[in-house]
Every structure is written in C-alpha cells, then in structure tokens.
Amino acid sequence: MNEKIPVKNVAPVKVHKPSSADAAKSANRNRIYVRAVQGPLETFRRFFGFFFLALFALIPWIRFNDHQAVLLDIAEQRFTIFSLTLWPQDLTLLAYIFIVSAFALFFVTTFAGRVWCGFMCPQTTWTYIFTWFEKKCEGPRNKRIKLDERKMDWDKFWRKTAKQTAWVLVSLLTSLTFVGYFTPIDALFIDFFTFNTGFWAAFSVLFFAVCTYGNAGYMREIMCTHICPYARFQSVMFDKDTLTVAYDAKRGEQRGPRPRKLTHNQVKEKGLGDCIDCALCVQVCPTGIDIRNGLQYECINCGACVDACNGVMDKMGYPKGLISFTSEEALSGGKTHILRPKLLGYLIVLVIMIGLLLANIMLRVPLEVDIIRDRNTLYRETGDGLIENVYTLKILNKSQQTHTYTVAVKGLPDYRYTGEQTVTVDGGEVFSMPVSVATDAYNLEQAVTEIYFHVRTKSTDSGVVEVDEPSKFLYR
Incomplete structure (x- = not known):
C-alpha cells in the first residue's frame, strides 16, 4: 500500500489562439x-x-x-x-436493420473517424x-x-x-x-x-x-456540436490507428508568414515549419474550428481543411500532407495498423448481423393466421349431440399478390367444419371469418384438446405456402 504511483510529466500543448479581431467576429456563432x-x-x-x-x-x-x-x-x-x-409482426426485421446500421457506423468510425458526418x-x-x-x-x-x-x-x-x-x-x-x-x-x-x-x-x-x-x-454546426449524440460518443470508438483529419505539428511548427521566394530549405534554416499561418484551414471549416489545435469533437472529417492546406502547399512549393487523413500512430512516427482486434470485432459482428437479417428475410413466411376463440361460450352441444367450439379465423396475406387459401383442421378426428374452406385474399389484406368445429364427445379423451388450423395456398409459380396455427378445443 506504500508503493508510489508512477507519475508521467506531460508537456503542455501549445494552443493557437485567434487574434482579438478574429475572436470578436466569432463571438456570435452565426458569424461563421x-x-x-x-x-x-x-x-x-x-x-x-x-x-x-x-x-x-x-x-x-x-x-x-x-x-x-x-x-x-x-x-x-x-x-x-x-x-x-x-407488418408490425415483422418488427424483428426492423430491429435487425437498426442493429446492422449501428454496427456499420461503429465499424466505419473506428476505421476512418467521422466520415459519415463529413460525407453522408x-x-x-x-x-x-x-x-x-x-x-x-x-x-x-x-x-x-x-x-x-x-x-x-x-x-x-x-x-x-x-x-x-x-x-x-x-x-x-x-x-x-x-x-x-x-x-x-x-x-x-x-x-x-x-x-x-x-x-x-x-x-x-x-x-x-x-x-x-x-x-x-x-x-448548421450547432446540430453537429451540441445536438447530435454521435459527436459525444464517437471518441469511444477511436483508437491510435483511427484515420482522422489531423495536423502534423512536427512538420508545421514553428508557424509563421514568410516570403514565397524562400526555398523550403531556407525556411527550415530560419527555424520555421511548413505552416504559414494563413488560417485558410479555419475559414473553410464548416464548424469553425482550428484543426491545428489537435483532435476536437467538433471536427466532422469533411476534409475541407486538407484541400485548403494542400492548395497552399502547392503554391509555396512544399510537400502536401501538412493536414491529412492520418492516424495518431502515424503522427508519432509509427505505422498505422489497419487490421486490429477492435476493427475485426466490429466487422465480424456486422457480418453476422447482416447474415441474420438476410436469413430472416429469406425464411419469412408471407402468410399469417390468427385464431380468436369465442369468449362468450367455451363450448356448446348441437342438436345432433356434437360438441362445438366457435372461432374467428383471420388470414393475413403478407405478400403483394392475391392468393387463394384452403382451410382445414388437424388434431381432431372425425370433425365437422362449418364455414368457408376456400377464401381469396388480396395482397396486403386481412380476411376475417367466423368458423365452427364440432365432433362427437366420444372422440374427446380430455377436457382440452390441442388442434391446428391448417391454411395453405393453392399451387402458384412462387410455390406453396402453408401455416399450422395452434388453438384449443374445449369440452367439460
């Protein structure tokens, strides 16, 4: 418990502050x-x-x-x-779409920063x-x-x-x-x-x-810097190998104006960096930040400052890339690792979720059957001594074509079915009809018998679709 915690001295980062005139112009956010x-x-x-x-x-x-x-x-x-x-019954597909979108955003952000904000x-x-x-x-x-x-x-x-x-x-x-x-x-x-x-x-x-x-x-930029939640949690997905718009301070400092007639080597001899402090990178920024102050959550990775700075470097005869899409690892002299566990993890989950989404779409049955029992009477005895249960049968055609369906009952021996056995339902429509099922009491071995309403399309070019919807047949 007496062991001292190691302390690392960190040199303060020099922050470029705008001039008083620029600060006055920027005091009102509408003045960008x-x-x-x-x-x-x-x-x-x-x-x-x-x-x-x-x-x-x-x-x-x-x-x-x-x-x-x-x-x-x-x-x-x-x-x-x-x-x-x-339909509302397909809510799981919508959930899969949102999950795929989220992990695609996580993957892209980990790889290339806020390019969604800047480009899409x-x-x-x-x-x-x-x-x-x-x-x-x-x-x-x-x-x-x-x-x-x-x-x-x-x-x-x-x-x-x-x-x-x-x-x-x-x-x-x-x-x-x-x-x-x-x-x-x-x-x-x-x-x-x-x-x-x-x-x-x-x-x-x-x-x-x-x-x-x-x-x-x-x-405008208030949406990006204060309202959009993406600006707040994006840093969780960043790492040292994430590609972001960044300023190379080692190459750019000490910044300052200089005559264009000076060669690159002469500028270095005077102790100046490649940045001529023209402030074009600030003027073209849609959120009004100075990228030379380092990574900031307001940056949307649009790359406008990259184009502006490269244009100035061309005019001055300097190499491009003072501001560029690069990583923290590359700026510190290391090598950017594209394939890394975090990025691969997002990619694997994304591929899995896309597979599940496609599987749900492919295996989705374009037919839904809903059975509602008569709530007034559990069962009744007919005039000829049969035990009868009454239901409301709802058939939802989830496709966009008109289909004809046949209705049958499974799980009940020697039954009598009263109601339409062949119905035609338009695409995207719900067909509702009352039906009754009756059988002799000698066929019922218990008070509750599980039965199935079997609904089947007639053969079409797209194949046969059939659904077995469970229900209960009550007696005693």
Whole structure:
C-alpha cells in the first residue's frame, strides 16, 4: 500500500489562439462564414452527397407492380419496400436493420473517424446546398461579411430576399419528398399545391420544412456540436490507428508568414515549419474550428481543411500532407495498423448481423393466421349431440399478390367444419371469418384438446405456402 504511483510529466500543448479581431467576429456563432474550397476531397464529398441526395429524391417516385416502390404507410401499419411488405409482426426485421446500421457506423468510425458526418450526413449535405445558394446570392466569404456589416439598402435587400426564397423552396421540396415516403407522393404533391391535402399531411410537410430551413439555414454546426449524440460518443470508438483529419505539428511548427521566394530549405534554416499561418484551414471549416489545435469533437472529417492546406502547399512549393487523413500512430512516427482486434470485432459482428437479417428475410413466411376463440361460450352441444367450439379465423396475406387459401383442421378426428374452406385474399389484406368445429364427445379423451388450423395456398409459380396455427378445443 506504500508503493508510489508512477507519475508521467506531460508537456503542455501549445494552443493557437485567434487574434482579438478574429475572436470578436466569432463571438456570435452565426458569424461563421465558410469559405469555398476546391480540391479532390471536396469534389468527392460533393459527388458522394449528391448521389445519395438524388436517391432520396427519386426513390419515392419509382413504381413497382403498379404501386409506389417504397411506401412506409404508418396509418395502415404497412411498410412496402419493392416486393417486400413488412407488418408490425415483422418488427424483428426492423430491429435487425437498426442493429446492422449501428454496427456499420461503429465499424466505419473506428476505421476512418467521422466520415459519415463529413460525407453522408443529411445535415452536412443540406447545409452545403444552403451555403451554395448563400454564395450565389450574396457572394464569396469576404463579400458576405461586408454585406452583413452594411446597413439595409436595395442591394442588400434583394440579395437577402433571393437567398431566403431559395432556402424556403429547397426546404419545401425536401419536406414534400420526405413525407412522400409515408404517403403516396404523387397525390401528395397534387393535393398540397391545390390546397386539398389533409390536416396531418399538411402539418407534416410544413413542420419538416421549418425543421430543414432552421437546421441547414441557421443552426448548421450547432446540430453537429451540441445536438447530435454521435459527436459525444464517437471518441469511444477511436483508437491510435483511427484515420482522422489531423495536423502534423512536427512538420508545421514553428508557424509563421514568410516570403514565397524562400526555398523550403531556407525556411527550415530560419527555424520555421511548413505552416504559414494563413488560417485558410479555419475559414473553410464548416464548424469553425482550428484543426491545428489537435483532435476536437467538433471536427466532422469533411476534409475541407486538407484541400485548403494542400492548395497552399502547392503554391509555396512544399510537400502536401501538412493536414491529412492520418492516424495518431502515424503522427508519432509509427505505422498505422489497419487490421486490429477492435476493427475485426466490429466487422465480424456486422457480418453476422447482416447474415441474420438476410436469413430472416429469406425464411419469412408471407402468410399469417390468427385464431380468436369465442369468449362468450367455451363450448356448446348441437342438436345432433356434437360438441362445438366457435372461432374467428383471420388470414393475413403478407405478400403483394392475391392468393387463394384452403382451410382445414388437424388434431381432431372425425370433425365437422362449418364455414368457408376456400377464401381469396388480396395482397396486403386481412380476411376475417367466423368458423365452427364440432365432433362427437366420444372422440374427446380430455377436457382440452390441442388442434391446428391448417391454411395453405393453392399451387402458384412462387410455390406453396402453408401455416399450422395452434388453438384449443374445449369440452367439460
């Protein structure tokens, strides 16, 4: 107990603080004016974001078998995804989908940091769309700053009005498309613009339009830094080999301006690093952080600072990569280990969960039978001396095609069945009918006999589907 705990001296990290002028401009979070940047990462990020944006906009309009291919009808409690129809009874499939999504996010984050936030997150994509309209209406970063400092005049008024109009239109189209996943989209567009839509549909469109307008137009980085829970727990998945956007302090320090005519070797002789302290990496950051201060939870790994810094390094004649996607291990002089236990663990679990999801989809029976006993009378004796039980038989056709089913009873000898034995049920519909089963008391050896209602489709091109649903036949 008297053994001393070893103490390690850690040198304080020098934090680059903004100048007083920059601090005054950044005091209000709305004063983050993102500078446009060009580069391979930015091009790839735009392509990636707009690819999924195009999918989001087009999928509700796709038709499949004369119906909307993807329709998540909450009112009818029916989710249609092309040839697959999911019901509340298929909740396990939805749980598997969420689990697969979660482990895919864990795997990608452990490997490459918050690339989801920087390249695929809807908040990032819509924020870029809004800032693009802002740039087109109000000009580049410096002009936007000066425009906001000016008093209102005609030039400022029309520019602000044009920007706000574009924002409202994008928000409205986004909301209509989103709500179109939950209600038939063609009718939604027609009814909304002809003022014939229902209350809840109109309320949903306006509500999500306001949310889109507020999030992408004004909240922006607040969603990433204060509201989104992913920013808070991402560090749990990071390790020394995780690829993140990072600044090479050994190469960049001591930072400072210098004439371009100096060669790289002359700069080193003066004790300067490769960072010329131009602050472009801060100006292009959508969350307004300085990546030179080290890894920060606000960083969304968009790579904008990488492109900005590489452009400056090209102009100065220095090697690229002062800011890059790298790991803590590589920055300390080691070698990044791609295959490591933590990453492999996530991958194994992800593959297993994908396998279970696919197995559940493949083994899913597109037919469900529910038996409800008559609660008023346990059993009754008929005029010809038979013991009779009454049931309500419900047949749910979980497919999208119309099927004809035959009904029989198993487990009861010499029974008499009263009710329809052949029924036709449309795709996605529930057929309910009362039936009764009777038999002679001499056939009943105990008070409760377990029986099965056997429901079977007639032979089709997709094969035969049959279900045995258990129930009880009561006597005495």
